[in-house]
Amino acid sequence: EAGVAQSPRYKIIEKRQSVAFWCNPISGHATLYWYQQILGQGPKLLIQFQNNGVVDDSQLPKDRFSAERLKGVDSTLKIQPAKLEDSAVYLCASSPGTSGHTDTQYFGPGTRLTVL
């Protein structure tokens, strides 16, 4: 079974530029998560999708971050414009069911973003 795929693996941009990350979850997984992991901290949930609907985006900085999951499969996370403090690893995860965070989450390798 293929795992969660993310691209790119690394990205370096200047502040105020835009950037987009892509995630392909495990086939058939209903729930998709985007996390932000700043160096030295644990992952922090940004947004959770169930199929193509948003379940939780309470910690997403909506003035600059946006995410979509078209057709309930792939997802993209965008930052526009980026700030220095957005430097982090962005993790995508998926889980098979819809019962929330008690489901096992399967994580991708992450995208490391550096904002200069």
Added chain:
Amino acid sequence: AQSVTQLDSQVPVFEEAPVELRCNYSSSVSVYLFWYVQYPNQGLQLLLKYLSGSTLVESINGFEAEFNKSQTSFHLRKPSVHISDTAEYFCAVISTGYSTLTFGKGTMLLVSP
């Protein structure tokens, strides 16, 4: 509010020695608890979880964790570690009524020969 504290940022240990990685949580309601592991250059993967039932849960590679409600802890233990256990370990909690999994800051386990 819910929170997780992993007091040790790094735990160095020799191969075949026992290890305990500490995790304490804060919540006023029932909780579900998880340990995730991140091996070098890999994504996080679930090691074990406590949802209900027996307070002692085990993983397939010899780790175990015990849910202690009175001490609000979920410490991870292994009686004899291998070099291949070198990784970062994250404790996570979700409380009933919450929709967000909260992770600790992680503990880097460094196993040397």
